[in-house]
Amino acid sequence: LDPASETSTNLLRCLLAELKLPARLVPTSTSPVSNRPARLLIGDQAIRFRQKQAQDFRFWDLGEQWARLVDLPFVYALWLIR
Numbered sequence: 001l002d003p004a005s006e007t008s009t010n011l012l013r014c015l016l017a018e019l020k021l022p023a024r025l026v027p028t029s030t031s032p033v034s035n036r037p038a039r040l041l042i043g044d045q046a047i048r049f050r051q052k053q054a055q056d057f058r059f060w061d062l063g064e065q066w067a068r069l070v071d072l073p074f075v076y077a078l079w080l081i082r
Contacts, residue, residue, distance in 0.1 A: 009040065
């Protein structure tokens with residue numbers, strides 16, 4: 001798990017639980033994907049990884065998976081102005 005976003009980490013936990021997909025989630029550093037079968041990547045790191053490794057992995061967009069599961073959008077952040 002990438003420590004950069006608790007929101008994404010908790011969304012992943014919810015999705016895995018709802019889909020009854022067993023997984024042991026462990027925090028990792030920002031080092032490249034190693035021999036682990038799965039990894040949560042966020043932001044630019046995820047974009048760069050997908051550009052380079054698209055043929056070797058299946059990718060889950062967490063927001064897209066949430067929308068499929070509950071038929072509602074997921075709000076990651078808000079920009080508030082007064």
